[in-house]
Amino acid sequence: MAKELERAGFPTATVTSLAAVAVKVGANRVVRGDRFSHPCGRPGLPRAEERAWRVELVRTALRALATRVEGPTVFELRS
Amino acid sequence: MRIVHYLNQFFAGIGGEEHADMPPGSRPGAVGPGLALQKLLGGNGEIVGTVFCGDGLIGDRPDVVVPDIVTLIDAFAPDVVVAGPAFGAGRYGLGCARVCAAVGARLRIAALAAMAPDNVAVELHRREIVIVPTTATAVGMPGALAAMARLALRLGRGESLGPAAIDGYVPRGRRMNTWAQASASARAVALLQARLRGEPFSTEVPLPRYDRVTPPPPVADPARMRLALVTECGLVPAGNPDHLEWVRASKWLRYGLDGVDDLARGDYEVAHGGYDAAFAVEDPDRLVPVDAVRELARSGEIGEVLDAYYVTCGNHGVLGQMATHAREIAADLRRQHVDAVLLVAT
Amino acid sequence: MHLEVAAFPVHQARLGAPAAYDAGALTIDPDIVRRLVLDDPRIADVQLELAHPGESVRVLRALDAIEPLHKPGAAVSAFPGFLGPPRTAGHGLTHRLAGFTVVQVTDFPFPASGVQAFEEGVIEMSGPGAAYSGCADRVNVFLVLTPGRAVSNVDYDDAVRRAALRVADHLAALTIGHVPEHVETFDHGGEHAGRHRVVWVHQVRAQGPMVQSFLYGEQISGMLPTVLDPNELLDGALVGANYKTGSKTPTYVHTRHPSLLALSARHGRELHVAGVIVARGHHENEFLKERSAHFVAKLATVQRADGALCTYEATGNTHIDFMLTVQALERAGIPAASVVHEYGGPLGDDPPLVDFVPEAITLASTGGIDRRLSLPAVDRVIGGARLAHRGEPAHGPLDLPIQELFAATATMNERGALAVDY
Numbered sequence: 001m002a003k004e005l006e007r008a009g010f011p012t013a014t015v016t017s018l019a020a021v022a023v024k025v026g027a028n029r030v031v032r033g034d035r036f037s038h039p040c041g042r043p044g045l046p047r048a049e050e051r052a053w054r055v056e057l058v059r060t061a062l063r064a065l066a067t068r069v070e071g072p073t074v075f076e077l078r079s
Numbered sequence: 080m081r082i083v084h085y086l087n088q089f090f091a092g093i094g095g096e097e098h099a100d101m102p103p104g105s106r107p108g109a110v111g112p113g114l115a116l117q118k119l120l121g122g123n124g125e126i127v128g129t130v131f132c133g134d135g136l137i138g139d140r141p142d143v144v145v146p147d148i149v150t151l152i153d154a155f156a157p158d159v160v161v162a163g164p165a166f167g168a169g170r171y172g173l174g175c176a177r178v179c180a181a182v183g184a185r186l187r188i189a190a191l192a193a194m195a196p197d198n199v200a201v202e203l204h205r206r207e208i209v210i211v212p213t214t215a216t217a218v219g220m221p222g223a224l225a226a227m228a229r230l231a232l233r234l235g236r237g238e239s240l241g242p243a244a245i246d247g248y249v250p251r252g253r254r255m256n257t258w259a260q261a262s263a264s265a266r267a268v269a270l271l272q273a274r275l276r277g278e279p280f281s282t283e284v285p286l287p288r289y290d291r292v293t294p295p296p297p298v299a300d301p302a303r304m305r306l307a308l309v310t311e312c313g314l315v316p317a318g319n320p321d322h323l324e325w326v327r328a329s330k331w332l333r334y335g336l337d338g339v340d341d342l343a344r345g346d347y348e349v350a351h352g353g354y355d356a357a358f359a360v361e362d363p364d365r366l367v368p369v370d371a372v373r374e375l376a377r378s379g380e381i382g383e384v385l386d387a388y389y390v391t392c393g394n395h396g397v398l399g400q401m402a403t404h405a406r407e408i409a410a411d412l413r414r415q416h417v418d419a420v421l422l423v424a425t
Numbered sequence: 426m427h428l429e430v431a432a433f434p435v436h437q438a439r440l441g442a443p444a445a446y447d448a449g450a451l452t453i454d455p456d457i458v459r460r461l462v463l464d465d466p467r468i469a470d471v472q473l474e475l476a477h478p479g480e481s482v483r484v485l486r487a488l489d490a491i492e493p494l495h496k497p498g499a500a501v502s503a504f505p506g507f508l509g510p511p512r513t514a515g516h517g518l519t520h521r522l523a524g525f526t527v528v529q530v531t532d533f534p535f536p537a538s539g540v541q542a543f544e545e546g547v548i549e550m551s552g553p554g555a556a557y558s559g560c561a562d563r564v565n566v567f568l569v570l571t572p573g574r575a576v577s578n579v580d581y582d583d584a585v586r587r588a589a590l591r592v593a594d595h596l597a598a599l600t601i602g603h604v605p606e607h608v609e610t611f612d613h614g615g616e617h618a619g620r621h622r623v624v625w626v627h628q629v630r631a632q633g634p635m636v637q638s639f640l641y642g643e644q645i646s647g648m649l650p651t652v653l654d655p656n657e658l659l660d661g662a663l664v665g666a667n668y669k670t671g672s673k674t675p676t677y678v679h680t681r682h683p684s685l686l687a688l689s690a691r692h693g694r695e696l697h698v699a700g701v702i703v704a705r706g707h708h709e710n711e712f713l714k715e716r717s718a719h720f721v722a723k724l725a726t727v728q729r730a731d732g733a734l735c736t737y738e739a740t741g742n743t744h745i746d747f748m749l750t751v752q753a754l755e756r757a758g759i760p761a762a763s764v765v766h767e768y769g770g771p772l773g774d775d776p777p778l779v780d781f782v783p784e785a786i787t788l789a790s791t792g793g794i795d796r797r798l799s800l801p802a803v804d805r806v807i808g809g810a811r812l813a814h815r816g817e818p819a820h821g822p823l824d825l826p827i828q829e830l831f832a833a834t835a836t837m838n839e840r841g842a843l844a845v846d847y
Contacts, residue, residue, distance in 0.1 A: 254793055
């Protein structure tokens, strides 16, 4: 989906557990999420910490959207 | 069987590059390589006419020129049209391909073009028309003409073609099921042994190439953007009221987030058969991070969040259909003046 | 390890007494089967149905299909870990009811969603679907089960698997004292003497309940890749419990996999079989996928493999696990030839592969699984009136993609289906 949205002109931050695949397929702004069944979650953490992690994940997506890229690029959460 | 042959200005014997803008013309009977082609056809088919045009002209003004060429071809009332061989020549290949495509579309007559497999016209047109592969240069003219004759007669008789590798044409982008004598495992063992012995081998599944998309320019200031949430993870309201399928989804859906700050347990479920849904059911923000984007909107780091999210299911999705869904979603996003997307993918 | 497999083919089965095997005819005593199945209170009832190849029969809600095996008087049992202690099998003598399967047909007692939900895989005994359907070319007894006092779907699944294995064991044991039609010898020892050493990499589904495989009686979700002697699979060390449509590998394929047969037939002649590496797929993230892929390549290196035959079960993100494994093998200097099923959409004009690596240059195809089939109305339906996951009436004509037939991908491998460019 990412490439079609990008083709339509929308800067798109793709959050996925399979960042390497997203890069190979050609999505340009890729954010590495957590596991396949909860890419925007970390169930092992206490609620409040998980929520804070998720906010950081979305901040990473914002950073990706605001960054000029030349091709598929992976953005990691800053720990 | 009546055959019309399309050539460029050079093979029609008019001249070289200086005549590349030559307008379309025609002559009864065979011309240039058509003479050798006629010998190969024998009594089974007759080249009743030859149509030609300058490479440059058909390259620059196809919209004007191709219809004229089709009219000239139609005047000979052919059963089948052959074009080329263009070998590696790009403009000539494109000219042949466009003529064949137009003949098929407008006259509903079978047509084939001949050119080298890496001619630029091949990737653009192989799905639309039948292309006979040739060598890169005219050194392979005899073989090219023989292949053209063979396939022209079959197409002219209205025969459907078998597999590309057997019937000798460039694959047209469809793969169909058939049966071999041996199991796939046994055939894989045979391929492996050929590789280990250094013998030639032929993979049964050629690898695709992914196209690149130019990255859209970045968002100038996220604090002023309108952001939309899209997901392929199949998150839908509890009860899946619109019956999103959890394999090979046939649709995409839009669900409101008006007044929703946080996706609540029990309000959503997962229509996706490919992963354990328990974590997402417990906290749906783990699939669509509404709570986080709301917090960042309140803090001013995101300008505005669209009051709905978009969902489809990426499980065993038919790729062409998923691309269509994405285009339709994009059109919807455009109508709502969305600036950027956060996509959660599987 | 030296194993002799005595084949007792079944051409005809009927219900009656006394239970017996006689020159291709199997008589199944329903009372004995009921007793064996209902010994477990987690199952409330069982009805028996039979189907032979070519009959106008459609079967729904089929879980696993098992070809009965029995090791007469042996210290170790067939299906070790279930029918006996988890001791190494694959040696001695095994009796096999060839061309016959025991199939469980049942709903699960509790609701399930996501990956744990059952996905229909229809068995078609005749018509255009039969060529792609598991069980269609063999005689089958269907145990149509009603759940009893099971506390969860996982609990019921355990009961259902053990019941079917008990029945399979009983039926195979009916061959004791009879003369087999033929005996095969499986022995992958000996010196490799300059022959190419080839491992078979067998990636199976083990994501969790309902999408699981069992090795020596224990589920393998947490398992790192491991090495087995091929004979262990022939004796039922690996049992399938994956209930997702056409991409599941039933136990009767694990015990007679076309990869094992293809390699074994060439052992000692053109090549030397250097073991089977069993690995799970569908790892939850890239880290675990990569870890498993490299483990497979390391084991293949330890086995001194010159080449690898690679197969995998199921679809979805497990393609990635598989392709990473192929890549790791190739980069470790071990050429890999792989069996892959293709997509391509209903018309075959979509890309055939969901994921691939540039190193995957040696592929054999089992055909496109999302081409569609028009199936006719049938005389008899076993396992319910409507399809489990879509609710269409089952008696009438159906329009289905190939991948909604039971064990379609494994069947297409066996039967030689492939896709070619048009």
